[in-house]
Amino acid sequence: MPIFNQSIRRKIVGIALGLIVLMLVTAILSMVMSSQVGVLLDELTNRYIPAYSHLARANIRSLERGLALRRMVMTRMEAPSDEEAYAARLRDFEASDRKIEEEAEAARKLINAIIDDPRTYSDNAALGRIDIRIETAVAELRRDLSEDHAKLLKQVDARQMTEARGTLEHIDVLRDQFNRKIDAIRADMLTQVFFSTSQVISRQHQAIIISGIVTLLAAIVGFVFALLVSSGITRPVRLLLAGTREVEAGRFDKPITVSTQDEIGELAAAFNRMIEQLRQNERIRETFGRYIDPKVVQGLIDRPEVAIDGERRVMTIMFCDMSGFTSMSEGMTPRGLVKVMNHYFTVMSAPIRSNRGVIDKYIGDAIMAYWGPPFIEEDEQALLAGLAAVEMADQVPALQKQLPDLLGIRAMPAPCDLRIGIATGEVLTGSIGSELMMSFTVMGDAVNLASRLEAVNKVYGTRILISQATADAIGSRLELREIDRLAVAGQSAPQAIFEVMARPGALTDAQASLRTHYAEGLAAYRARRFDEARAAFNAALEAMPGDGPSRAMLGRITQFAPNPPDANWDGAWRLEQK
Known part of the structure; x- marks a missing residue:
């Protein structure tokens, strides 16, 4: 930890600052969770309940339309016929007829707003079916009643009251059928309202519980942090004493762990330098092999000018990202998160390596890899990248089952999945960095496009998206x-x-x-x-x-x-x- 690399005075100040940071993190987490509850509550009050109300009013508008129709017929049946009153009744009927569609359309807009809102979880499939059923019910009502209304008006104008009564009864049957459909839709919509209500209540309870847990955890972590820092002051002294005894006994293969950069740390570092040179070459080789792909190392050894001058090549680039990483990390301890990420990277890196890809770097929870010469032939790179992506996607179900067992819990705090973007194009390969540290990597429009396609998966709800050039090559x-x-x-x-x-x-x-x-x-x-x-x-x-x-x-x-x-x-x- 950086605080161990400071003077003893700064370590004490660091303890106080660390505790303050823990308090701020706890407060921010509480505000974030309260904001999430507010979003859910806003959706319930401004979308779910109004949508259900519009459906209920659609039933009422149907009854009002039936009443307006009867009033219009009764006005026409009066002798002598009052044309002005009949025209007024006709306008009332047409107005009530339009209100049914207006209420249905208002309900559909609110339902689609719920579906399109990515901030909240909802049963979009059920809501989509409700939307379609509303549209279908209104369309069928309009289709079935248009002919009957025209027929009824002709019969009333012709004073064919027996036939008009039969037509009116048929219209009532159609209206009752429509009302029953709307009643069924309302029942399903009410289920969704109850579901949203339960989400709000559940999230409120969750916020209270997590806030309490995080507060307790912050207190424990703060205490452990202070204990570690204080013990870190005396631990180097004990290690230096033990190392001196090892040297006195003639054993030079056990260097001292330098955890500070104060005076004691400098003494321990000097002690390590005396024995470190004996194993330096082997340690460098092992460390280098873990952080840089062996194929890249061999390529740079064979052609060092590529690292210096760079080279343009057509390559296939992949970006893979874990979806839900932010939500998952908020509910896990740092140790558990490291364990999960290491396992995730191990599982997802295997298909890339088995399909002859080169892992460029790990960026947070993302993996950047590439395929291309001189490691593989140009006509194979797009296919191998696609096969690696399919194999990575095949690992998701097993990974979702392994992670809870890995952490010793029943279920993950948030579902995990992955998004992959692949693009093919001309890129620049070479060593990029400063005079002190370099990284052999690839740059270019294809790299940017692959990164964008990975993010675009969120828009379309997909796992693997590839560019036109990659698809043509496959x-x-x-x-x-x-x-x-x-x-x-x-x-x-x-x-x-x-x-x-x-x-x-x-x-x-x-x-x-x-x-x-x-x-x-x-x-x-x-x-x-x-x-x-x-x-x-x-x-x-x-x-x-x-x-x-x-x-x-x-x-x-x-x-x-x-x-x-x-x-x-x-x-x-x-x-x-x-």
Whole structure:
């Protein structure tokens, strides 16, 4: 720890500062959790409950419309007929008729707002079905009643009261059917309201419990921290005494651990320098091999000019990131988090190495790797990167089961998954850094694009996204699905992006149906035939419920409803954020 590398006086000051930091962390965590509860509560009060209220009013509007219809008929039946009163009744009927659709549309907007809000967890599949059922019920009501209303008005005008009474009874039957559908939808929506309420209550209880645990943990950590720092003052003295006895006995293979840089630490460092030189070469070789891929080391030995001058090559770059890492890390101890991350990196690095990839670096919870000459042939790199990504995705179910056992808990604080972005293009390879420390790495647009594609997985709900160049290089050697034409942040020209679905010939019937319907929807979407696109994407969701790209495209079509794109629209989507 850095505090051990200070003078004794600064160590004491460091103890006080550490305790203050722990207090601030506890306070910030409490505020963050309170904010999360506020977001859930806001959604419950401003979306769930109003949506249910709109559905309830739709029932009332249906009854009002039936009453207005009867009043209109009774006015026409009066002798002599009052045309002005009849016109007024007709306007009342038409107004009540429009209000049903207005209430249904208002409910649908709120439901879609819940689905589109990424800040809160909700049963989006159930809400999506409710949205479709509302739309279907209103459409069927409009379709079935239009002809009957016209027929009734003709019968009333012709004074055919017997036939008019039969038509009116049929209209009542249709209205009752509509009311029963809305009642069923309201019941399902009420279930969602109760679910959201339970989420708020659960999150409140969780915030209280976690705040208490974190406060207690901060107190324990603060005490342990102070104990460690105080013991760190006397520990180097004991180690130096033990090392001196080892030297006195003629054993020079046990250096002293230098944990401070005060006067005692300097004395211990001088003592270590006397015996460290004997094993220096072996230790450097072991350490170097753990931090830099052996293939890179050998390549730099064979061609050292590449590290100095750099070289341009076509390579395939991969970025892999653990989703839910922030939420997961907040609920874990530092020791548990290190254990989880080490296991995660071990599991996810194996497919990269087995497919001849080079791991460039670990960045937080992310992995950056690349494929390309001179380590592999250029025509193999995209396929090997795709195969590595598929194997990494195959490891996720086992990893999700292993992590709780690794920590000795029943379930992880937050679900873990991974997002992978792969891009192929020309990059610069060489050693980058300062005069004191260098790193052999790759740089270029392909690196930036791979990083952006990894993040874009969050938009589409996918795991593996690849660029157009990578997809062209892979061809039919993997099962791919075109997702969209996209211009990521920092890129002006859009390009097609693809999802890696499976190894060749490994698609299930549901996946094959999903890909077919999605391709139909994507073609209709780009041709601005949004009704056809909506139907195709809904068919894709029926084949594979919860498919992220289909839901994303349906949400986008909903956004286009009030503001359709221009006539010269190229069908591409542009992301302004990284």
